[in-house]
Amino acid sequence: SKLTGLLKIACKSFNSWVDAVWDFEFTHTEPLDPVIEEEIKEDPDVFKSVYMQLLPFSNEDDDNTQSIWVVFGENGVSAKTLVAVLSYFILSAKTKSPSLEQRLCGLQAASLYLLLLKIPGSVANKVYHQILFDTCLNMPLKCWPQDSSKKRKKDSLKSSQGDTKTGKRSKPPKKVSEEMEIDDDEEEGVYFSAQDLLKLREGIVLLVRTLLRLLERFSLRDKPQSADSCVQLFTELTNFEPVIGDMSFSQERSVNQLKSLPELSYHGLGLLCSTIHGEGDEVSMVFRKLLYVILMMKTQERSKPCLLAPSQTVCGARDHAILFISHIVDKQREATLPLLRILVQHICHQMVEKSEYRASGAQTVGKLMAKMPCQDYAAIIKWLYSYSRNNKVAFRMFALDVAMVLLEQSERDVDDTVDPELAVFLPHRFLVHNIVYNHRNDVSPTVRGHALHCLAQCLELDSQNATKCVHELFSNTISLLMFLYLLLDEEAMTLFKKHVSDPKTNARKSALETVMSLLKHGVISCSAENLSILSDRCRDPAVSVKKKAMQCLIDLLANREVQEAWLRGVLPAVMDSESSVQEKALECLDHVVIAHIKSQGKYQDSDASQKLAWELLGLLCEKCQDLNRYFSKAFSVWAPQQKFTPAFVNGLLSHTEGERAAAAWLLLAKIASCSPKLNYGTILDTWENIIRSQNRAKEVFLFFVLVNVQIVTLNCAFLNGSVLFPFFNLSSISQVKHLYTLGAASLHCPSKVEKRIFLLVQSVLTPSEQQPVPAEGEDLPASQPLSQFKPNSMPTVVRAHAVITLGKLCLQHEELMLKYLPVFARELEVGTELAVRSNVVVVMCDLCVRYTNTVTRYISNISACLRDKDPIVREQTLIMLTNLLQEEYVKWKGALFFRFAIALVDPDPTIADLCEYCLVDLLLKKSPLMFSQHFIECIFHFNSYEKHKKYNKFPQTESEKSKFSLKGPQNKGKRFRIYRFLLKNFTDEKRFNITTKICQDILASFVDSELPLDSEGSEMLADIFDILSLKEMKLTAMSGPAAGEEPQEDEMAMAKAVLQVAQKKLVSQVQKRNFVENVIPIIISLKKTLEEQHSPVLKHLMAYLQVTMQDYRSQVKELFAADEQLAAEVEYNLKQFEKEKQQQEQQQMENQLANFTLSPRRNVSQTYTCIEK
DSSP: OHHHHHHHHHHTSOHHHHHHHHHTTTSOOOOOOHHHHHHHHTSTTHHHHHHHHHGGGGOTTSGGGGHHHHHHHHTTOOHHHHHHHHHHHHHHTTSSSOOHHHHHHHHHHHHHHHHHHHSTTTTTTTOOOHHHHHHHHHHHHHHSOTHHHHHHHHHOBOBTTBOOOOOOOOSSSSOOOHHHHHTHHHHHTOOOOHHHHHHHHHHHHHHHHHHHHHHHHSOOTTOHHHHHHHHHHHHHHTTSSOOSSOOOOSSOOOGGGOOSHHHHHHHHHHHHTSGGGOSSHHHHHHHHHHHHHHTTEEEETTEEEEEOOOOHHHHHHHHHHHHHHHHHHHHSHHHHHHHHHHHHHHHHHTOOSOHHHHHHHHHHHHHHHTTSOHHHHHHHHHHHHHHTTOSOHHHHHHHHHHHHHHHHSOOOOOOTTSOGGGGGGSSHHHIIIIIIGGGGGOSSHHHHHHHHHHHHHHTTSSOHHHHHHHHHHHSTTSOSSHHHHHHHHHHHHHHHHHHHTOSSHHHHHHHHHHHHHHHHTTSSOOOHHHHHHHHHGGGOSSHHHHHHHHHHHHHTTTSGGGHHHHHHHHGGGGGOSSHHHHHHHHHHHHHHTGGGOOOGGGOOTTOHHHHHHHHHHHHHHTTTGGGHHHHHHHHHHHGGGTOSOHHHHHHHHTTSSSTTHHHHHHHHHHHHHHOTTSOOHHHHHHHHHHHHTSTTHHHHHHHHHHHHHHHHHHHHHHHHHHHHOGGGOOOHHHHHHHHHHHHHHHTTOGGGOOHHHHHHHHHHTSOSSOOOOOOTTSOOOSSOOOOSSOOOOOOHHHHHHHHHHHHHHHHHOHHHHHHHHHHHHHHHHHOOOHHHHHHHHHHHHHHHHHSHHHHGGGHHHHHGGGGOSSHHHHHHHHHHHHHHHHTTSSOSOTTHHHHHHHGGGOSSHHHHHHHHHIIIIIITTTOTTHHHHHHHHHHHHHTTOOOSSSSSOSOOOHHHHHHTOOOSGGGHHHHHHHHHHHHHTOOHHHHHHHHHHHIIIIIHHHHTTSSOOSHHHHHHHHHHHHHHTSGGGSOTTTSOOOTTOOOOOHHHHHHHHHHHHHHHHHHHHHHHHHIIIIIHHHHHHHHHHHHHHTOTTHHHHHHHHHHHGGGGGGGHHHHTTTOHHHHHHHHHHHHHHHHHHHHHHHHHHHHHHHTOOOOOHHHHHHHHHHHHO
8 A cells, every 4th residue: 555655665764864854853854865755756646645544543433543553563664754754845845946746745745744643642652843833834835836925915015014025934034035035936937837726726725624623633722833823824824715605604614614725714713712722812813813814914024014905805805804703702702802802902003094994994993893892892982082192193094984983883872881981982972072073173184184074974974873963063052052052153164264274185175075064964054154165165276175165066056055155166167277177167067057958848847957057047147247257258168069059049049038038048148159150040030029029129129230330330420529629628538438338349340340440549549749759879669650640639548548449449350450569569668658558568468369479579568568667567567478378378488587587576566476476376387397497597688698609699679688687786686586586496306407507508618718707707607606605506405394394293203304314315415426526627617717817706606615515514625636725715714604603603692691681689689578578
C-alpha cells in the first residue's frame, strides 16, 4: 500500500538528518537524499493517498484507531522520522518561487501532518510541535499565487493611519522590498492556469477541513500562539472568494456540508470561540482580528493596516463578519457583551476620514449596538458623547454619522435595568440636541458642514422622534413666553445666516440644505427674510453653492410663498459669469416654466406643474417686472435652439384672452424679440382682434401702427427747428426729450430714419467754436473736426444726449458707424465737456460689441480716457473696458494692460480700489497668466525705456507716451505700488520664473552690452534690483505662514508643519541651485561693470544681495567662490545689517524703559495707608 511504501522510504532517512531537522525546530532543513526524494515523488499524489488511508484511524469511535502506531512500530518507523520527512516538503513549498508541484506537495504534507495530530495517541508520540503547526497554518496563504494579492495591493487605498506597503512575511528584520517579492513569480516565469489554481484551491480546502476536524477535539487552551495563527488564517480566508447565496450561522452544519472557504473559515472561528479552546480569550482574539475585516483594512506585518478598495468581495466579507459577531453575541451573550462594547469603541477609534468608510462603519456600529441591552446601549451613547468632543476631526465626523444611524432605529424605553444616571442618554433627543446640533459651531468647517447636513437629514427620517426633536430646537415649547420664542427664532436664523456665509464652500452648502429642510417641514416660517437666505446664495462666489441654492429653491417650489424668492434667485443666474451656472439656471427655467406651457384646451387646474408655471409668469408681469431683462436673456439663448415652434406659439395665443392673458403676451413679446424667422402674421391678427373688441379700437390700433414713424417724424422736425433757428431759445430739456425719444424710436423702425436725420443729429455735436490750429511740431488730432455744419452753441446736456442718439443710429446702420466713428474719437481727444466724453466712451464700447473688428482699432482712444482729467470719465472707462474684456470682445493687446494698471495708482482712491477689484476678482479668473505675462514689460513701459529689442515696442503717439509714463524718481512710489500688487497675486512658480526671466532677459542684456548703462538704463536697472529685493518676490514656501492664516486643526498641525519643513527644504535647494547657476555669474559680471563706471546702481545691487543672502547666511563664501571680494563685502554688509537691527531693538527697549516711571515713595506709603483704612 501507499502507506507501507512511504514508511519504508522514510526508514531510509538518516537519523542524523532527522535529528538535525528537529534541532532546527523546523525552521530550516538540509536537502533530503535525492534518491529518497525521487522515490517519494514518483507518485505526485502520494501524500494525498496516504491521507485517505490514515483518515479512518482518526475516528475515535473506531476500535482500529490505535493500530496506526503499531504499524509504524512494525515497520521500524518512528513518528519523529515521518514528521521530519513531511516538514521537508512543507518547507520546500515556502522557498522562493516554488513550482506547482512543490506547492501541492506542501499542502498535502501539511494536511497529512494535521491529520496525524487528530489521530488518538499523537500526544503520546510527541507529534505536535508549535512551529511546525504554525507553519502548516501559513501554507494556504503561502502556496496561493501572490499575483492576486498584487492586484489587491494596487486596489488598496492609502489610509491616514499608515502606509500602503504590503507583501509577504520576510525573515530578515531589515526593509525588504515587498514589491520585489510580489513580483518574484512573474520574474521567474511561474504562471498558473485555471486548472492549476483549481488544484491549489482543492489542496487548501483539504487542509482547512482537516484543521477544522482537528479543532473539534484538539484543544488550543494552553497554546495561545497556535490559536492566534488559526484566527489569523481564518480571518484572511474570509474574503478569499465570494460566497454563492446567503451565509447563515443560525443552523449547525458539518464540515463536509460547507463548500466555500469563507464558510469554512467562519466555522473555524466559531469553533475557536467555543469553551473547549478557552474562557473568553479566544473570543477576544477573534473579535480583534475581525475588526479589520469590518473596517475593510488589510493587516500587515511591521506596518500599520491599509485600506482596501470597497469591492464587492471586501464588502461581502465585512457583512459576513458582522453577521458572525452578532451570532456569537446571541450564542454567548453574557460573556461577549463586554467584548462587544470594546469592539464598538475600537471601530470608532480606528475609523478614517473617507466618507465611504465612515458610512460603512456607522452602519456597523448601529447593527452591533442593536444587540446590546439598554444599560450597555446607554453606556455606549455616553461614551459616544465624549468621543464626539475629541480633538480629531475624523472622530467628530464619525460621531455624527453614528448618531444619524442610531436615529433611524426605534427609540428605546427606559426600563428597570438602566441606571438613573444613564437614562438621559437613551432618548433620541439627546442625540439630536447634544451631538448633532451642538456641532453646528464646530471649529472645523468640515464638521460644521456635516453637522448641518445631519440636522437637515433628521427631518427626512421616518422616525417621528427625530423630527420632533428638531422642532423642539426652534419651537416655543422650550420657552413659556411667546417673546422668548421670537427671540429664539431670530437667534437661530441669525446663526444660519452666519453659516450660509461661512468661508468654506461645503459648510455653506450644508447650511443651505439645513435651511431648506427647516422651511420645507415648517420648522421656521417661509418669510421673505428667511427665503432671501436661499435666493441671495444664488449669487455666491462658489459655483457649487450657487447650484445648491437653486436646487433648494426648486425643492421648495410647492409652497406658493417661495415662488418670488425662486424667481429672484434663479433668473439673475442666467447672466452669471460661469457658464455651468447659466446652464443650470436655464435648465431650471425650462423644466419649471417653459416645459409646462400647453394650449388652452390642454390646461388643467389639477395639474400642479402647469398651474405653477403660469403663477410664476404672473409674478413676472406684476411684482417681479424688474427681472424681465434676465428673462429676455434666457429667450435669446433658447431662440437659436428652435425651442419655440409654431405649435408652441399657437398654444400661447390660445391663452391671450382670460386671466392668463398678461403672462401669455409676456412670453409672446420675449419670443418675438429674439426670433426673426417667426411668422408674426398670426400674432398681429390676434392682437388686432383683441383691440377691435375693446372701446376706441380704431384709434388705439392706428396709434400702435403709426406710432414709431410719427415719433421719428415729429422729433426730427422739432430738432430741425432748434438747430436752424437757435434764436427761438427752445428749452434744453425739450431738446433732450426729443433726442432721447428719436433714438429709442429709431431702434424699432430703422428703415424710416432718413439721411437728413443723421446730419441733423451730428450737427448738434458741431463744436461751438473752431479748434485752434496746432503749432509746428505738435501732433495732429486723429481726425479733424467736422466743418460741414454751421457752428452752434448747443448746451452740453443736449450734446451729451446727441452722442447717445447718434450711437443708437449707428447700431442700426453700419455705413453710418464707419463714417461717424472718427467723430467720437475726436471728441475723446480734444473734447472739453465731461458729459459728452463720458457718453462717447459708453457709445464706443457698445459699438465694439456690435462691430467688434472695426471698433477694436479705436481701443487705444478709449483706453486713453483712463488718464482723463475727470474722475467720472476714468471710472466709466474702467467699467466699460472691464465688461468688454470679460466678454472677450477685447483682448489684452498693445498697451491696454499697462494703461489698465495705471488706474491702480489713480489719484482717486475709489477708482484705484475699483481697478484692483476688476483685475483680481473679474479679469484674472479669465486670464490666470495675465499678470506674469506682462510683468517684465511693465518695468520697461513705466520707465519709458524703448532700447530693448523686444519689450515696449507697441505703437503709441508722443502724447500717449507722456500721459501714461511713470518715469523718474518722483513716480517711483507709484511704479512700486503696481509691482507689489502684481507680485502679490503671483504663485511661487510664477515668482521663480519671473526671477529667472529678469536675470536672463534684462540683467544679461546689460552684461552683454546689448543695453547701454546710460542714465535711462541705470534708472531702470535700479528699479529691477529693488524689485528683486521686495518681500513680495520671496517665495511663500520659504517664508512662514501668512499672518492672517487661520490655525489648523490639532491633528493636522503636526502633519502640516512637517510638510512645510520638507517643502521649504526642497524649494530652498531648487532656489539655491538656480541662484548659483543663473544669477550669481550675472551678478558678479554686472558688479564689475558698475564698479568700472562708478555707477550709483551699485548700492541697489548690494542691497539686493543683502536681502537675498539672508536665507544663505552661512554659505556666502561658498556661493561667491568666484569673487572673494564680493563675498567679503556681502558678509560685511550682513554683519552690519544684523548689528543695526540689534541697535534698533536696544534703542526701542531703552525708549520703553524711559517712558516707564515709578511713583514717589511717599505716595506709595499713602496708598498703603488708604488701603489699611
